[in-house]
Amino acid sequence: MAIYKRRPDGEEQPSTLGPLKVRLPFVHYKFEFPDWIQGAILCVVPMSITAIMLDVLGIPFEIAIAFVIINNFLYLLHTHFGDPSVVGWITAGIPLYVGFLSGFPEGEARIHALIALQAMVALIFLLMGLFRGADYLVKKVPLSLKAGILFGAGFAAVFGEFKDEGRVWSMPITILVGAALGFFMMFSKSAAPLRERYSFFRFVAQYGIAIPFAFAYLFGILIGEVSAPKIEWNIVPIPIGEILSNYSIFGIGLPPASYFLQALPLAIAAYIIAFGDILVVSSLLKRADEVRKDEKIVFSPARNSIIVSIRNFFQAIFMPFLGLSGPQWTAGQALVTTRYMNNPRKVVDSYWGGATGIFWGMSFALLLGPVVTLFQPGVAVGMTLTMLIQGYLCGYLAMELLKDTSTLEKGIAVIIGAVLVAKGATWGLGVGLVLWLLLEYDWTKKKGKDQDHKSIA
Template sequence: MAFYFGKQREDGAEQPYALGPLKLRLPFVHYGIEFPDWLQGAILCVVPMGISAVIMDVLGIPFELAIAFIIINNFLYLLHTSFGDPSIAGWVTAGIPLYVSFLSGFPEGQERIEALIALQILVAVIFLLMGLFKGAEKLVEKIPISLKAGILLGAGFAAIFGEFSEGGRVWTMPVTILLGAAFGFFMMFSKTAAPLRARYGLFRYIAQFGIAVPFALSYVIGIIIGEVQMPEISWSFVAIPFGEIVSSYSIFAVGVPSFDTFMKALPLAVAAYIIAFGDVLVVNSLLKNADEVRKDEKIVFSPTRNSIIVSIRNFIEGIFMPFLPLSGPQWTGGQVLVLNRYMNNKREQIDSYWGGATGIFWGMSIALMLGPVVTLFKPGVNIGMALTMLIQGYLCGYLGVDLLKNESNLQKGIAVIVGAILATKGAAWGLGIGLILWFILEREWIKTTLVQQRVESKDFS
C-alpha cells in the first residue's frame, strides 16, 4: 500500500483533494508514489518520441528541438491528473495524417508555423466552448448508441489500418513489432494471464509494468536479429531552449495568423474535435469499468473538466509552442496500462488510481530529459508507437462492440457503416453519414405519421 502524509480515503469514496472544486492532488500529500507506473512511464518515453520524426519533417526543426517540444507537452499532461481529471491525456492521434496534409499546403517556415498556430488555437476555442456550455457532457449522454459505437469502431479500425497499411510502422521492423504485440496482448488481455497473475507472484510483478516489458523484450530481439539499429548513447541531459522556442516559433515571433489562415484551418479544427470526441467516449467507458471492479474508490470523470483542461493545454501550446499532434483528451494506450494494473490489484497493493495515473507522466517526462534514456530508446520509436496504436485499436474495437451487445441489428449495422467510413474517409464523413442514417432509419417517422392519420380519420368519422 502506497504511503502518503494526507488524509486517508474512506472506503468507496473519492481520493482526498484540496482547493475545493479545483480538486488539486499532490504526490505524497493526496496519494502515494506507484513505482511500477513511474518505471513504465520512463520506458514508454519512446512513444511520444515517435512523433519527433514527423515534427522535424513538417516544421523543419532539428531532433533536439523536437524532443524539447515533446518534453514540454508531456509536463502539460500533468494538468489533468493534478486538477481532478482522471484521464491519461494524449494527442488527437488519429488526425495526424490530416494535420500533415493541411500544413503541407503552406510554404515551409513562418507561414506553415502560422497555420499550425491557427489550427491549435481554434481547437482550443472549440474545447473551451464545449466545456463551458457542457457540450461534451451532453454529447456523451445524448448521442445515439449507434454513433457512439461507430466512432469507437472507426477509431479502432483507423489505428489498425494505419499500422498495417503500405508504409505502416509494422513493415519497418515486422518481426520485432509483431513479437512485441504478441507479448503485450498476452500480458494484458489473454485468458491465461489472469490465472498466472493470481498464482505466481513473479508473473504478477512483471505484468504490472504493462507493455514496458514486452517493448523491452522485442527491442532486444530486434537488435539481435538486425531489424533495430544499435543505439549510440549520449550521457548529457536534454536541454530545453525556452528562449529559442519563444523567439522563433511562438505567436510573439511569427505574429498572429491572418483571418484567412484561421478560416482555412477551421474545418480541420472541427474534424479534430470530432476525432477527439471519440477519446472522450473511450475514457468515459473505461473509467466506468474501473469503478465496477474497484469498489473501494470512486473515480469521477467530468467531460466538462476534461474539455477545459484540454483547451488550456492547446492555448498554451498554440501561443508559445505549436505542437503538431495537438492536445487531446486521452492517450488510450496509457489509459489501459494504468487501469489494467489498478483493476488487477486490491487496495493493499495499489491504494489509489491517482498514484499510477500521475506517476506514468512523471516517469515519462523525467526520462525524456535524460540523454542516456533518449538515445538508448531512439532506434525503437517505431516499436513504441506501433504497440500503442495496436492496443488502442483493440480497446476501441471491444468497447464499441460492448456498447452494441443489447442493441438492435439496425443499430449494429449503422455502427459498422459509421466505423468503416470514419476509418477510410475521415471523421467528418463518418459522423455526417451516421447522423443521416440515424435520422432516416432509427427515428420512427412513418409509424408516427400512420398513427396520426388513424386518429384524424376517427375524429372525422
C-alpha cells in the same frame, strides 16, 4: 506530519485553495516509489509519437522530444488541481489526424492545420466543461455514428502501419514479434490463466506494452533491423526560443480562418472518441472508491474537461502536439488504480501519490539523455505497437456499442468507418448523418402520433 494523520478514514484527501483543490508533493501526498519506477519504464510510450511527428510534421527529433517532455509535465495539471484522472493523448484518433494533416502541403501549412485542429478541440472541451453538456451531447449522438468513428479510427490505425510505406515494413520481423507478444499478453485467452498462476506473467502484464516493446527492441538490434543506440550522457535540452520562433502562433502567426472550419468535423470526432475515455475513468475510479473505503475519490467530468481544454489551448498557442490532449490514458489509469486497490493504506497512503507519481517518474526520465538516446532508435517500434493495439481496441469497442443494435445500424457504422479512412472526418461524419436521416430516423413517427391524438379527440 504524515499525510495519513491529516485525513480521517473515508474522507477526501486534503487540499488547499478551496474549489481548486490544489495538492502539492510531500504536503498533500507522499512519494510513491513504485509508481515513479512504472512511469520511468513507460516513458517509451510517449516517446513513440516522435516517429509520427518526424514523418508528418517534418520536425527534427530534438524538437519532437521537447514537445513530448512539455506535454508530459502538463499532465500534472490534473492531479495538482484535484482531477484524479491519469491523462494522455486522444490516441484512437491519431490516424485520423495524420490523414487530415496529410491533406495540407508539408511544412508551415501542416503546423497551422494542427494548431487549428487543437484549438477547435480545446474550444469543444471548454464548452462541454463549462456548460456540463457532455452527457447530453453524447447521448444524442446515434450509436451508428459513434461506432462508425471508432471503426474508422481502428481501420486507419492498422491500415496506416501495413500500407506499402507503413512502419511495419521498415523492420517487419522486429515489429511483428513485438506485436505478437503484446497481443498475447494483453488479449489472449491463454494469458489470463498464466497471469493468475505465475508471478512472472503478472509482472509483464502490469507494464502494458513496455515489456513487449523492450523485448522486440533488443531482438531487433540483435538481428540488425534496429540500429544500436548511441548513448549521450546529458540532460535533454528544451529549445524554447526555437519552439516559439518556428512552431508557435507568435512565430508563424495564426492559421487562416478556413483551416479552423476544415478542422471542425475532425475536432467533433476527436471529442466523441475522447468522451469514451471519460466514461472509462469514471467507472475505474468508482470501483476504486468501492474497494478502498478509507479515502473518497471525487471525479468531476466538468473539471476534467476544463483542464483538458487548458492543455489543448496552451499547446495550440505554443507547441501544437499531434496526439492532442485527452481526458485519460487507460493503460496508466489501470496501473495506478490496480496498485491502489490491491494495497492497504499503510502501503499506499493515498490515491494521489500514485496518480501523480507515474507522471513525475515519466517526465523526469524523459529529461535524461541516456534514457532518451537508449530508446530513440526504437521509437517507430513503440508507435507501431501502440497503433496496432489501438486498432484492436477501437474495433472491439465499436462492436460492443453495436452488440444489441439492428443490422441497419451495424451496416451504417461500417460504411462510416470506411469513408472516414478513405476521405477523412468531414466526409465520414457527413455520410453518417445522411445515412442516419435516410435509414434510421423514423419520419412517420411524429405524424403517427398526431393522427392518434386527432382520433382520440
